[in-house]
Every structure is written in structure tokens, then in C-alpha cells.
Amino acid sequence: MTNTQVTLVQIDNYGPWTVTPEPRREVDLQTLQSRLYADLSQLIGNRGGYVFFTRFDNMIAVTNGLDESDHAMIQESVGNRYPVTVSLSVATGTTPAHALADATDNLQDRGSAQDKDRREILCGRTIGEDHRTDEDVEIAHFDVIDATGEYTDRLSAFETFIEIEQGYATLMKEMHGEHDALxxxxxxxxxxAACPTLTEGAYLDAIDHVTEVAGVDLRVGVGSGKTAHEAGMDAKHALEEARASGDAVWFAE
Amino acid sequence: MTNTQVTLVQIDNYGPWTVTPEPRREVDLQTLQSRLYADLSQLIGNRGGYVFFTRFDNMIAVTNGLDESDHAMIQESVGNRYPVTVSLSVATGTTPAHALADATDNLQDRGSAQDKDRREILCGRTIGEDHRTDEDVEIAHFDVIDATGEYTDRLSAFETFIEIEQGYATLMKEMHGEHDALxxxxxxxxxxAACPTLTEGAYLDAIDHVTEVAGVDLRVGVGSGKTAHEAGMDAKHALEEARASGDAVWFAE
Amino acid sequence: MTNTQVTLVQIDNYGPWTVTPEPRREVDLQTLQSRLYADLSQLIGNRGGYVFFTRFDNMIAVTNGLDESDHAMIQESVGNRYPVTVSLSVATGTTPAHALADATDNLQDRGSAQDKDRREILCGRTIGEDHRTDEDVEIAHFDVIDATGEYTDRLSAFETFIEIEQGYATLMKEMHGEHDALxxxxxxxxxxAACPTLTEGAYLDAIDHVTEVAGVDLRVGVGSGKTAHEAGMDAKHALEEARASGDAVWFAE
Amino acid sequence: MTNTQVTLVQIDNYGPWTVTPEPRREVDLQTLQSRLYADLSQLIGNRGGYVFFTRFDNMIAVTNGLDESDHAMIQESVGNRYPVTVSLSVATGTTPAHALADATDNLQDRGSAQDKDRREILCGRTIGEDHRTDEDVEIAHFDVIDATGEYTDRLSAFETFIEIEQGYATLMKEMHGEHDALxxxxxxxxxxAACPTLTEGAYLDAIDHVTEVAGVDLRVGVGSGKTAHEAGMDAKHALEEARASGDAVWFAE
Ligand SMILES: Nc1nc2c(ncn2[C@@H]2O[C@H](COP(=O)(O)OP(=O)(O)OP(=O)(O)O)[C@@H](O)[C@H]2O)c(=O)[nH]1
Ligand SMILES: Nc1nc2c(ncn2[C@@H]2O[C@H](COP(=O)(O)OP(=O)(O)OP(=O)(O)O)[C@@H](O)[C@H]2O)c(=O)[nH]1
Ligand SMILES: Nc1nc2c(ncn2[C@@H]2O[C@H](COP(=O)(O)OP(=O)(O)OP(=O)(O)O)[C@@H](O)[C@H]2O)c(=O)[nH]1
Ligand SMILES: Nc1nc2c(ncn2[C@@H]2O[C@H](COP(=O)(O)OP(=O)(O)OP(=O)(O)O)[C@@H](O)[C@H]2O)c(=O)[nH]1
Ligand SMILES: [Ca+2]
Ligand SMILES: [Ca+2]
Ligand SMILES: [Ca+2]
Ligand SMILES: [Ca+2]
Incomplete structure (x- = not known):
């Protein structure tokens, strides 16, 4: 059974900052946000975790393998190099959705995302080294079948984007509502997707749902491991198998 | 009437690269993509343009004010600093959607996005200095009303994300299908959004549509100018006015 | 005759910041400094200028082709994305050393580098478009002859570094003291090196001086142009010619 | 007694790459080099190591605490994100200079820095976890006394740079020649400086030597620890003590 450790990364009081003293150049905000994300990708990723850009001002990470001191170091490093600071809230749970809900609750209890006195919160508990197992994290890597031939090389770039985006909007909602996955x-x-332990049927249902609602055909590779990186790398290899065999779902080994 | 110059940025043969010789670490791909986007933001943004990350392997930019040599320099600079190269296709049109459709067509004619012999294409025509006007670009800056109070401080971070995402998926499709906007x-x-010249009614309709379909309440500030930066900065100020006055739509000036 | 426009970039009140509230992690300072330098390289470089890291807290740029508004935009962009701000002072002169001396004077008049109330100064005058010529900038690109065979592949990496460094320390002082070059x-x-108009003899003397004092053998390519980039690119091609012909000094064209 | 683990980072066949097919834009090379350094600072730094830019194409790191797999991951991450690759050679020794000499030898044995077939070498041995002690690394942090008042606020920015640079050139050579420090x-x-275990007298001699030869007055804080970060942070605190007390040398605790 999975035991996912999820960290919510929230830029402190970011909305007001973007318009103080007057609206800041959008390209600078975009640069700031994407570089902060890139830095977190390296900081978290090089310890075996995965972070997702999500809304950029609120990012979500799977952090199995990172302890409190790793979190503290990441927070300090951001504070040393950016004009903004981040709060980090970590929680664990048998499903990624539950873990994230707890992490969010916990941070909300410390004050609003736009409370100017709430800065650099670091809260929650990580999984002790002794309680970690090889099945703590399940990662599913979904991919559109022949996106290049079906969309990219045929439609306008925005029409392609609409298709991908509607497929994603459908999938994210379904996987969350039905399976507590992120x-x-x-x-x-x-x-x-960071998932709890799911059956092949669950993945097939989700894929069918996306085909029906959004008309986009997906395949998926699934892996599990002690960290997001291990599970994710297995998922990538499984996806290559699915690509080669033509199966819609492939579980690593 | 707007005359938007749109540039499609496509990483050459990126899909195969990500899995050759075997799947690359996801965190490195994320870092690569977001830094490439940040660099383009600066390169394009510091000439008055806007670039959007879109799918990261295909990015869309509004480039009024950048000529062919600017495009060539950007392409060269990316080639000098990344393990991947980019193709750039530029086109102009009375609506952003038409311009992008032309730019996409043009690039597709040079070969597939996954053709390994199609590298560093630079095609299309920019608007001559003499033909540029102060109304070439219209930018609309949409914002969720009280996202912090309604979502961020109340729901789990992923539930909030779902709301924002469904709102966006609805808006992007409506604005494209009804108004040729990106x-x-x-x-x-x-x-x-990069828009053609639109009426207040058009923006109100789009906002109402999002409220109905996705249940998310938006306001919008609209600006126009010779470049995306000028129009976008006006749109930001207009959005501040809308925020202050409580109006759903506000046009700069 | 050259007319070099030089910009001094100084991080405001940086020393105190590095130790407040207590000493910051050195790796974060190194990251901050080298990224700020990389950003300035792009911001200035993509307008035809050159910037050098120098001491990192004080950087020196050759900015022919950048006007006041370019400088203001660069200053704003740094302020939007870093925890520190920069002051910029620009001056022009018939020699780079004089221009820099004036730029420094001007900034010193506004307050100390560690005055906490002196922030984001932007001072000095750029060269008007009408007064620019194709010979405003002279760039010399020096290179050690067979550094790989003589040092890198033979000595320990630090011994090699000592040789290169002593060669540089000798050259920088000589070129400044004798030729007003930076x-x-x-x-x-x-x-x-950013140089005034110098003769072949001057370059030969400098090279001989370095051989005598530091025992390091150099060659140099020299170019001139309207911007640092143009002059520098010519210098690089000239250096390739020197490399091929075996001459110690080569002037472009 | 110290047991410093030193890693030599060498960009593979970089010289030829910079001029193929013709000389690349200098600003792009500068950006590439400084970002690669910034990335290594984070990758190595977040594991407790220190890396120094040195010549940029050859960087030197103190890597106590990083094992072979950390080195492999860093090498892979660079290869995934840059147009160039790096070789890494690691060695340990009772003095930093000896360790680096061994690391260099070892890499030289695998081929020239400009051998186009020598790519991504990873060689040498790291210190086993069991053999690490709290005194493996000694770091000395030197600082010019009142650099702002003596130089920055008084001289031209280049004259200041010359002073600092001559001071550094003198110190680096002395510390290497007399004390096997880097x-x-x-x-x-x-x-x-990464040092072997040195006495107060040794530091005083080095400082006196710099005053005599280069006319630059230094103070130094010295720390030791299991990693460069621990030793370096102690050194920074010691330097603050020296600053407060007026002593030329201060050892942590
Ligand atoms: N983030 C990420 N993106 C990837 C990865 N692999 C491919 N992509 C992206 O997916 C895009 C499409 O590539 P593919 O999925 O290989 O191509 P396709 O045309 O859909 O063909 P098939 O998937 O083989 O049916 C690429 O341009 C990349 O942006 C990956 O491992 N990680
Ligand atoms: N890219 C971008 N994001 C912004 C900008 N302004 C705000 N944001 C984002 O929007 C988030 C929410 O901030 P606001 O919109 O100010 O807050 P709100 O709670 O929705 O309140 P109101 O919009 O004032 O009703 C911030 O965290 C930022 O991520 C902007 O100019 N550009
Ligand atoms: N910044 C910068 N560095 C360069 C450039 N060209 C070479 N280098 C650096 O110089 C180092 C040595 O390369 P070369 O000068 O080509 O090699 P060499 O062994 O000295 O051989 P020759 O110069 O041909 O005699 C490379 O590793 C690069 O770090 C350049 O255009 N700009
Ligand atoms: N890399 C690095 N640079 C630092 C650090 N502390 C200060 N500096 C640099 O040193 C410069 C001068 O600052 P200080 O040394 O504080 O100032 P000072 O005028 O010499 O005064 P005193 O050292 O107090 O006598 C700053 O601008 C920084 O560039 C540090 O911890 N690391
Ligand atoms: Ca696909
Ligand atoms: Ca809002
Ligand atoms: Ca050379
Ligand atoms: Ca000092």
C-alpha cells in the first residue's frame, strides 16, 4: 500500500507583491516563477522527489526521502536567492489526495496565503527512515498516442493545445474524484500522476473516460518505488513497453 | 484593428530526444523546459514581446516589434546553450488565431515536429516598421475574483487547482472558438489572452460562459498597444481598476 | 578613435546583506552572483554589449548601443527577480579606463557602496544615436598559446590555474597602466580587453611583458566596431587567423 | 588531520566546441559557463560540498560527503541539460593540493582535455562513510579589511579590481607553494581556501606576505568540519569574530 509524502509549496503573500508598488512586468514574473520551479525541481529532484508547477504560486511535490532538514534547507536556499519566500507544509497519507488535503489544512491553520505576517512556515511531519518501504510511491505516466501525427503536425498549434488541455482537464478531475490521485x-x-495503489481496471476506466469525454487517446505506464524518482523511472520504462506492445496500460515488472 | 505578430517556437525532434538512449530523468526535463521558457521570456520579453509556455515543447509568442534578425539571434542563443534546438515560425494576421494558424501551417510544410532532419527552421515574415500601429496588439488579463478567499484558503490545494484549471479550460476554448483569441x-x-479587437459584450459573454460552465467568477482588464508589453501593462492597470470598482470588464483609458 | 560607453553595475549594500541576520550559505551566494551575471550577460549581450563578472558585486560592462531606457529596464528586471538591487552608472570616453573612472566617480558621489539608503541609482549619459560610429569600440581577445599541451594536460589543475592567473594579473595591470585598457x-x-585605438606595437609590448614577468605566452586578435559584440566577434575571427598563421597579433581585416 | 576529498570538473573538449563551426557569441559562452557553475554550486552545495569556478572550463570542488553515485547523478544531470558534457575525477589526500594533483593525474591518464573521444569520464575513489571524521575539511575565509572605504568608494572600479586581484594572485600562490592549500x-x-590543518602562524605569515607584496590587508576566519559547508560556515562565523575583535586570524571555537 502506498504511503505518499506530499509537500505543498506556497509563495508567501505573492498576489500583493505582484502589484506593489504597481503591476510588475509580466515577463519578469514569468521568469521568476519558472526559475523558482526549475530550482525546486533540482533541489527536490536530486533527493529523489518530484515537484509539479501546478499554479506556480502553489506547487505540489512528492517528497518521500526528504526529511525536515532537507525541507528547511530548501526553504532557506529560496529565501537567499529570490525576492519572495516560500512556506512548506508536508503530510503523508495512504492516498496522495489525503496527504495533500492534510498538508493544505495545516498550512491554512497558520494563516491566509495572503497574510503578510505569515512567512516561511515549515510544518508537518515526514516519514521516519524506518517506516519507509519500496512501495510507498506509485507513479503513473500518461501519454497521448501519436500526438505528433494526430495533432501537432496537422492542427494549428492552439487547436492542438486545446485538445491536450481538455484531455488533461478531464483526466485530472477523474483521477482525483475517483481515485484520490494527483x-x-x-x-x-x-x-x-501520483497515485495510491490502483488496479489495471482503474487505469483503463480513466483512459476510457478521457476518450469519451475529450476524444483524446491515452496510454499509461505505471511504476512504484521508495521515491518518486524510482517509481517515475519505472513508469517511464513501462510506458516504453506500452508504446512498443500497443497496450493501453503497462505495469513495471 | 489588431495586427498581431505571432511566433510558434517548437523544440526540434524533442519527443525522441527525451527517451534516447533511454528515458531521461524527469526532473532534468522539467528543469530544461522551464529554463528554456524563462530564457525565451527574457529574450522575447526584453524586446516588448510575450511568450507563453503552452506545452513547453511548443510555445506561442506575441512578437510585434521583433524582426527577423531578432528571431535569428534568439534561435542561435538557444542553440548555443541547450542540448536541443528550436524552430521558429512567424506570421501576422488580423486575429491572433489566424496568425498562429498560418505560422503553424508554414512550419508543418517544412517537415514533422519529429523529423530528425528538420532543424532550426526560421520562416515567415515580420511586420515592417512602417506598417506598425499603436493598436496592433490587444491583451486581456483575466483574473479569478477572490481566489484566495474562495479557494486557496479553503479547499485542498488540488481542489483549488481543479477549479482554476476547469475555468481555464472553459475560457481558452470559448475565447478561441468564438473570438479567435489565444x-x-x-x-x-x-x-x-492575445485578442483581436473585441467589444465589452464579447468579454462579458466569455466571463458569463465560464461562470455557467465551470462555476468560476472572473474579471478582466483590457489594453492595447504597439507591443504585447505595452498592451499587457495597460491591461494590468485596467485590471486594477476593475478590482477597485467591482466591474467585470475594464478597458484601459 | 574609440568612444567607449562603459557601465558600472554595483549591487547595492551587498556586503551587509551577505551576513544579515547571520552569514548566508556560501553556495547560495555563489549561485546568486553567477546567475545575476548570466542574466546581465543576456540582457546586455542581446543588445550588443559585453559585461564582465569582475568582482561580481561590481561588474563592468561595455554598453555602446544601449540607451537610458535600456539601462532602466535592466535595473527594473533585476529588482523584480532578485533579493538585491543594482545601481548603474554609465559614462563615455576616448579610453575605456577614463570612461569607467568617470562612471565610478559619478556613482561614488551618490553615496557609499554600503550606504543602506543609496539604492537603484541610475546615472550618467549614453552616446546619442547620431554620435555613434563604426569605430567606437575596440576589443582585443587574448589567448594562451597551447594552454592544453603546456598546462592543462601536464600540470595539476591548480598549478595550471596559477599560471593562467599570474598571466592575467600581469596583463590586466600592464594594459591598464600603459594603455588605459580594461x-x-x-x-x-x-x-x-576593451581598448582605445592601439597599435600593433602596443599589443606586442604587452604580450612580451607577460612572457617576461609571468612566463605565459599569449596571442591576440583585435577587432573594432559599433558595439562590443561586433568588435568582439571580429576579434575572435582575428584570433583564429593568428592561431592559423602563428602571428602574435592579428587585426581584423 | 584533514582528509580532503577533491573533485576536478572538466568540460570535455570545450575549446574546439567554442569555435565550431565558427566562434560562438561570447555572451552565450559566458551565460553557459556561469549557469553551469551555478548549477554545480547547487548540486554539490546541497550535499555539503563547495565548488569554485576557477577557470570555468576546469572547476575544482571540495566534495567530502558526496559518494560515487552522487557524482554520477551530477554528471548525468549536466549531460541532460547542457550542450556540453563534463568529466569528473575525484581523489582524497592529507592536503587539498595533493588530492587535486592525484585527481588531475588520473584524468590526464584517460586522455587530453581536448581529446574528442574522451567524454564523461568518472574516475577516482570517494571516502567511505566509515572513514569520515569531523576534521576532514579545513576552510579559511579571507577578507580584505575595509575594502569599501579603502578602495570601492575611492578608486575607479578597475583600480579597485586590480588591487583585489593582485592580492588574490599573491595569496593563492603563497598558500599553494607554502601550505598545499587551494x-x-x-x-x-x-x-x-581549502587548507590542510594549519597553525595560526601559517595564516599570519600568509597575510603578512600579501600586505608586503601586494599592499592589501587581509583578515581570515578558519573553521573545520565533516564537510566544506560545515567548515565554511564556521569559518564565516570566525571571520565575523575577527571583524568584531580586530584580530587578523580567528579560529572557530
Ligand atoms: N515531460 C516529459 N515530456 C515528454 C516525455 N516524453 C515525451 N514528452 C513530450 O511529448 C511530446 C510528444 O512526444 P511523443 O509522445 O514521443 O510523440 P507522439 O507523437 O505522441 O508519439 P507516441 O507517443 O510514440 O505515440 C514531446 O515533444 C515532449 O514534449 C517525457 O518523458 N517527459
Ligand atoms: N502571472 C501573474 N500572476 C499574478 C499576477 N497577479 C496575481 N497573480 C497570481 O494570482 C494569485 C492570486 O492573487 P490575487 O489575484 O491578487 O488574489 P485574489 O485572492 O484572487 O484576490 P482578488 O484578485 O483581489 O479578488 C497570486 O498568488 C499570483 O499567483 C500577475 O500580474 N501575473
Ligand atoms: N570565454 C571563452 N573561452 C574560450 C574561447 N575559446 C576557447 N576558450 C577557452 O579556452 C580553453 C582552451 O582552449 P584553446 O585556447 O582552444 O586551446 P589551447 O590548448 O590553448 O590551444 P590553442 O589556443 O589553439 O593554442 C577552453 O577550454 C575554453 O575554456 C572563447 O571564445 N571564449
Ligand atoms: N562570496 C562572498 N562574498 C562576500 C561575503 N561577505 C562579503 N562579501 C563580499 O565582500 C564585499 C565587501 O563587503 P565587506 O567585506 O562586508 O565590506 P568591507 O568594506 O571590506 O568592510 P569590512 O570587511 O567589514 O572591513 C561585498 O560586496 C561582497 O561582494 C561572503 O560571505 N561571501
Ligand atoms: Ca505521445
Ligand atoms: Ca484574483
Ligand atoms: Ca589557447
Ligand atoms: Ca571586507
Whole structure:
């Protein structure tokens, strides 16, 4: 059974900052946000975690393998290099959705996202080294079948984007509502989901649902491991198997 | 009447690269993508343009004010600093959607996005300095009303994300289908759209549509200018006016 | 005759910031400094200028082609994305050393580098478009002859570094004292100098001086142009010619 | 007694790459080099190590606490995100200079820095967890006394730079020749040295030597620890003590 450790990363009081003393250049905000995300990708990723950009001012990470001191270091490093600070709230649960709900609750209890006195909160508990197992994290890597031939090389770039986006909007909602999973668009035609332990049937249902509602055909590779990186790398290899075999769902080994 | 210059940025043969010789670490792909986007934001943004991350492997930019040599320099700079190269296709039109459709067509004619011999294409025509006007670009900056109070401080971070995402998925499709506009999520609760000249009624209809379909309440500030930056900065100020006055739509001036 | 426009970039009140409230992690300072430098390289470089890291808290740029509004935009962009701000002071002169001396004077008049109330100064005058010529900037690109065979592949990495460094320390002082030129180490075995119009004899003397004092053998390519980039690119091509022909000094064209 | 683990980072075949097919824009090279350094600072730094930019194409790191797999991951991450690759050679020794000499030898044995077939070498041995002690690393943090008042606020920015640079050139050579230490300029008026266990007298001699030869007055804080970060942070605190007390040398605790 999975035991996902999820960290909510929230930029402190960011909305007001973006318009103080007057609205800041959008390209600078975009640069700031995407670089902060890139930095967190490296800081978290190089310890085996995954972080997703989500809304950029609120990012969600799967952090199995990172302890409190790792979190503290990441928070300090951001504070040392950016004009904004971040709060981090971590929680664990048998499903990623539950873990994130707890992490969010906990942070909300410390004050509003736009409370100017709430800065650099670091709260929650990580999983002790002794309680970690090889099945703590399940990652599903979804991919659109032949996106290049079906969309990119045929439609206008925005029409392609609409298709991918509607497929993602449908998938993320379904996977959350039905399976307590957290699904994130990661660029191109790819969606990575942090899932609880799910059956092949569950993945098939989700894929069928997206085909029906949004008309987009997906395949998925699934992996599990001690960290997001291990599970995710297995999922990528499983996806290659699915690509080769033509199956819609493939579980690593 | 608007005359939007749109540039399609496509990473050359990126899909195969991500899995050759075997799947690359996801965190490195995320870092690569978001930094490439940040760099384009600066390169394009510091000449008055806007670029949106879209699918990351295909990015869309509003580039009024950038000529062919600017495009060539940007392409060269990316080639000098990344393990991947980009193709750039530029086109202009009375609506952003038409311009992008032409730019896409043009690039598709040079070969597939996954053709390994199609590299660093630079095609299309920019608007001559003499033909540029102060109304070439119209930018609408949409924002969710009280996202912090309604969602961020109340729901789980993923539930909030679902709301924002469904609102965006609805808006992008409506604005494209009804108004030939290109709408991009830019983080937080914000969507920036490159639009043709639209009436207040058109914006009101779009906002109403999102409320009905997705249950998300938006306001919008609209600006126009010679470049995306000028129009966008006006739109930001207009949005501040809308925020202050309580109006759903506010046009700059 | 050259007419070099030089900009001094100084991080405001940086020393105190590095130790407040207590000493910050050195790796974060290094990251901050080198990224700020990389950003300035792009911001200034993409307008045809060159910037050198120098001491990192004080950087020196050759900015022919950038006007006041370019400087203001660069200053704003840094302020939007870093926890520190920068002051910019620009001056022009028939020699780079004089221009920089004036720029420094001007900034010193506004307050100390560690005055906590002196922030984001933008002072000095740029060269009007009408007064710019194709010979405003002279760039010399120095390179150690066979650094790989002589040092890198033979000595310990630090011994190699000592040789390169002593060569640079000798060259920078000589070129400044004798020729009012500003020479900067740019990595590897390369030094780039912003020079006034100098004769072949002057370059030969400098090279001989370095051989005598530091025992390091250099060659140099020299170019001139309207911007640092143009002059510098010519200098690079000239250096390739020097490399091929075996000459110690080569002037472009 | 110290047991410093040193890693030599060398960009593979970089010289030829910079001029193929013709010389690349200098600003792009500068951006590439400084970002690669910033990335290594984070990758190595977040595991407790220190890396110094040195010549940028050859960087030197103190990596106590990083094992082979950390090195492999760093090498892979660079390869995934840059147009160039790096070789890493690690060695340990009772003095930093000896460790680096061994690391360099080892890499040289695998081929020239400009051998186009020598790519992504990873060689050498790291210190086993069981053999690590709290005194493995000694870091000295040197700083110019009142650099702002003596130089920055008085001289031209280049004259100040010359003073700092001559001071550094003198110090690096002395500390290497007399004490087998590796000293690196880290920006501003600061030099950080990886040292063997040295006496107060040794530091005083080095400082006196710099005053005599280069006329620059230094103070130094010294710390030791299991990693460069621990030793370096102690050194920074010691430097604050020296600053407060007026002593030329201060050892942590
Ligand atoms: N983030 C991420 N994106 C990927 C990855 N692999 C591919 N992509 C993206 O997906 C896009 C499409 O590539 P593919 O999925 O290989 O191509 P396709 O045309 O859909 O073909 P098939 O998937 O093989 O049917 C690429 O441009 C990338 O943006 C990956 O591992 N991670
Ligand atoms: N990209 C971008 N994002 C912004 C901008 N302004 C605000 N945001 C984002 O929007 C989020 C929410 O901030 P606000 O819209 O100010 O807050 P709100 O709670 O919705 O309140 P009101 O909009 O004032 O009703 C912030 O965290 C930012 O992520 C902007 O100019 N550009
Ligand atoms: N900044 C910068 N560095 C360069 C450039 N060209 C070479 N280098 C650096 O110089 C180092 C040595 O390369 P080369 O100068 O080509 O090699 P060499 O062994 O000295 O051989 P020759 O110069 O051909 O005699 C490289 O590793 C780079 O770090 C350049 O255009 N700009
Ligand atoms: N890399 C690095 N640079 C620093 C650090 N502290 C200060 N600096 C640099 O040193 C410069 C000068 O600052 P200080 O040394 O505080 O100032 P000072 O005028 O010499 O005064 P005193 O050192 O107090 O005598 C700053 O601008 C920074 O560039 C540090 O911890 N690390
Ligand atoms: Ca696909
Ligand atoms: Ca809002
Ligand atoms: Ca050379
Ligand atoms: Ca000092």
C-alpha cells in the first residue's frame, strides 16, 4: 500500500507583491516563477522527489526521502536567492489526495496565503527512515498516442493545445474524484500522476473516460518505488513497453 | 484593428530526444523546459514581446516589434546553450488565431515536429516598421475574483487547482472558438489572452460562459498597444481598476 | 578613435546583506552572483554589449548601443527577480579606463557602496544615436598559446590555474597602466580587453611583458566596431587567423 | 588531520566546441559557463560540498560527503541539460593540493582535455562513510579589511579590481607553494581556501606576505568540519569574530 509524502509549496503573500508598488512586468514574473520551479525541481529532484508547477504560486511535490532538514534547507536556499519566500507544509497519507488535503489544512491553520505576517512556515511531519518501504510511491505516466501525427503536425498549434488541455482537464478531475490521485501536466502530451495503489481496471476506466469525454487517446505506464524518482523511472520504462506492445496500460515488472 | 505578430517556437525532434538512449530523468526535463521558457521570456520579453509556455515543447509568442534578425539571434542563443534546438515560425494576421494558424501551417510544410532532419527552421515574415500601429496588439488579463478567499484558503490545494484549471479550460476554448483569441494560463489565478479587437459584450459573454460552465467568477482588464508589453501593462492597470470598482470588464483609458 | 560607453553595475549594500541576520550559505551566494551575471550577460549581450563578472558585486560592462531606457529596464528586471538591487552608472570616453573612472566617480558621489539608503541609482549619459560610429569600440581577445599541451594536460589543475592567473594579473595591470585598457578574464585561458585605438606595437609590448614577468605566452586578435559584440566577434575571427598563421597579433581585416 | 576529498570538473573538449563551426557569441559562452557553475554550486552545495569556478572550463570542488553515485547523478544531470558534457575525477589526500594533483593525474591518464573521444569520464575513489571524521575539511575565509572605504568608494572600479586581484594572485600562490592549500576568489573582496590543518602562524605569515607584496590587508576566519559547508560556515562565523575583535586570524571555537 502506498504511503505518499506530499509537500505543498506556497509563495508567501505573492498576489500583493505582484502589484506593489504597481503591476510588475509580466515577463519578469514569468521568469521568476519558472526559475523558482526549475530550482525546486533540482533541489527536490536530486533527493529523489518530484515537484509539479501546478499554479506556480502553489506547487505540489512528492517528497518521500526528504526529511525536515532537507525541507528547511530548501526553504532557506529560496529565501537567499529570490525576492519572495516560500512556506512548506508536508503530510503523508495512504492516498496522495489525503496527504495533500492534510498538508493544505495545516498550512491554512497558520494563516491566509495572503497574510503578510505569515512567512516561511515549515510544518508537518515526514516519514521516519524506518517506516519507509519500496512501495510507498506509485507513479503513473500518461501519454497521448501519436500526438505528433494526430495533432501537432496537422492542427494549428492552439487547436492542438486545446485538445491536450481538455484531455488533461478531464483526466485530472477523474483521477482525483475517483481515485484520490494527483495528476499533473508536465509538458508536451504527458501527464504524471501520483497515485495510491490502483488496479489495471482503474487505469483503463480513466483512459476510457478521457476518450469519451475529450476524444483524446491515452496510454499509461505505471511504476512504484521508495521515491518518486524510482517509481517515475519505472513508469517511464513501462510506458516504453506500452508504446512498443500497443497496450493501453503497462505495469513495471 | 489588431495586427498581431505571432511566433510558434517548437523544440526540434524533442519527443525522441527525451527517451534516447533511454528515458531521461524527469526532473532534468522539467528543469530544461522551464529554463528554456524563462530564457525565451527574457529574450522575447526584453524586446516588448510575450511568450507563453503552452506545452513547453511548443510555445506561442506575441512578437510585434521583433524582426527577423531578432528571431535569428534568439534561435542561435538557444542553440548555443541547450542540448536541443528550436524552430521558429512567424506570421501576422488580423486575429491572433489566424496568425498562429498560418505560422503553424508554414512550419508543418517544412517537415514533422519529429523529423530528425528538420532543424532550426526560421520562416515567415515580420511586420515592417512602417506598417506598425499603436493598436496592433490587444491583451486581456483575466483574473479569478477572490481566489484566495474562495479557494486557496479553503479547499485542498488540488481542489483549488481543479477549479482554476476547469475555468481555464472553459475560457481558452470559448475565447478561441468564438473570438479567435489565444488564452494562456500564466500562474496563480491569471489568464492572459492575445485578442483581436473585441467589444465589452464579447468579454462579458466569455466571463458569463465560464461562470455557467465551470462555476468560476472572473474579471478582466483590457489594453492595447504597439507591443504585447505595452498592451499587457495597460491591461494590468485596467485590471486594477476593475478590482477597485467591482466591474467585470475594464478597458484601459 | 574609440568612444567607449562603459557601465558600472554595483549591487547595492551587498556586503551587509551577505551576513544579515547571520552569514548566508556560501553556495547560495555563489549561485546568486553567477546567475545575476548570466542574466546581465543576456540582457546586455542581446543588445550588443559585453559585461564582465569582475568582482561580481561590481561588474563592468561595455554598453555602446544601449540607451537610458535600456539601462532602466535592466535595473527594473533585476529588482523584480532578485533579493538585491543594482545601481548603474554609465559614462563615455576616448579610453575605456577614463570612461569607467568617470562612471565610478559619478556613482561614488551618490553615496557609499554600503550606504543602506543609496539604492537603484541610475546615472550618467549614453552616446546619442547620431554620435555613434563604426569605430567606437575596440576589443582585443587574448589567448594562451597551447594552454592544453603546456598546462592543462601536464600540470595539476591548480598549478595550471596559477599560471593562467599570474598571466592575467600581469596583463590586466600592464594594459591598464600603459594603455588605459580594461582586461577581463573570461574563462579557460582567455582574456578580453576593451581598448582605445592601439597599435600593433602596443599589443606586442604587452604580450612580451607577460612572457617576461609571468612566463605565459599569449596571442591576440583585435577587432573594432559599433558595439562590443561586433568588435568582439571580429576579434575572435582575428584570433583564429593568428592561431592559423602563428602571428602574435592579428587585426581584423 | 584533514582528509580532503577533491573533485576536478572538466568540460570535455570545450575549446574546439567554442569555435565550431565558427566562434560562438561570447555572451552565450559566458551565460553557459556561469549557469553551469551555478548549477554545480547547487548540486554539490546541497550535499555539503563547495565548488569554485576557477577557470570555468576546469572547476575544482571540495566534495567530502558526496559518494560515487552522487557524482554520477551530477554528471548525468549536466549531460541532460547542457550542450556540453563534463568529466569528473575525484581523489582524497592529507592536503587539498595533493588530492587535486592525484585527481588531475588520473584524468590526464584517460586522455587530453581536448581529446574528442574522451567524454564523461568518472574516475577516482570517494571516502567511505566509515572513514569520515569531523576534521576532514579545513576552510579559511579571507577578507580584505575595509575594502569599501579603502578602495570601492575611492578608486575607479578597475583600480579597485586590480588591487583585489593582485592580492588574490599573491595569496593563492603563497598558500599553494607554502601550505598545499587551494585558494579561490569568490567575489567582492573574499577568498576561500581549502587548507590542510594549519597553525595560526601559517595564516599570519600568509597575510603578512600579501600586505608586503601586494599592499592589501587581509583578515581570515578558519573553521573545520565533516564537510566544506560545515567548515565554511564556521569559518564565516570566525571571520565575523575577527571583524568584531580586530584580530587578523580567528579560529572557530
Ligand atoms: N515531460 C516529459 N515530456 C515528454 C516525455 N516524453 C515525451 N514528452 C513530450 O511529448 C511530446 C510528444 O512526444 P511523443 O509522445 O514521443 O510523440 P507522439 O507523437 O505522441 O508519439 P507516441 O507517443 O510514440 O505515440 C514531446 O515533444 C515532449 O514534449 C517525457 O518523458 N517527459
Ligand atoms: N502571472 C501573474 N500572476 C499574478 C499576477 N497577479 C496575481 N497573480 C497570481 O494570482 C494569485 C492570486 O492573487 P490575487 O489575484 O491578487 O488574489 P485574489 O485572492 O484572487 O484576490 P482578488 O484578485 O483581489 O479578488 C497570486 O498568488 C499570483 O499567483 C500577475 O500580474 N501575473
Ligand atoms: N570565454 C571563452 N573561452 C574560450 C574561447 N575559446 C576557447 N576558450 C577557452 O579556452 C580553453 C582552451 O582552449 P584553446 O585556447 O582552444 O586551446 P589551447 O590548448 O590553448 O590551444 P590553442 O589556443 O589553439 O593554442 C577552453 O577550454 C575554453 O575554456 C572563447 O571564445 N571564449
Ligand atoms: N562570496 C562572498 N562574498 C562576500 C561575503 N561577505 C562579503 N562579501 C563580499 O565582500 C564585499 C565587501 O563587503 P565587506 O567585506 O562586508 O565590506 P568591507 O568594506 O571590506 O568592510 P569590512 O570587511 O567589514 O572591513 C561585498 O560586496 C561582497 O561582494 C561572503 O560571505 N561571501
Ligand atoms: Ca505521445
Ligand atoms: Ca484574483
Ligand atoms: Ca589557447
Ligand atoms: Ca571586507
Amino acid at each position: 495528476s499533473f501536466f508536465v509538458g508536451g502530451d504527458n501527464v504524471i | 488564452s494562456f494560463f500564466v500562474g496563480g489565478d491569471n489568464v492572459i | 582586461s577581463f578574464f573570461v574563462g579557460g585561458d582567455n582574456v578580453i | 585558494s579561490f576568489f569568490v567575489g567582492g573582496d573574499n577568498v576561500i
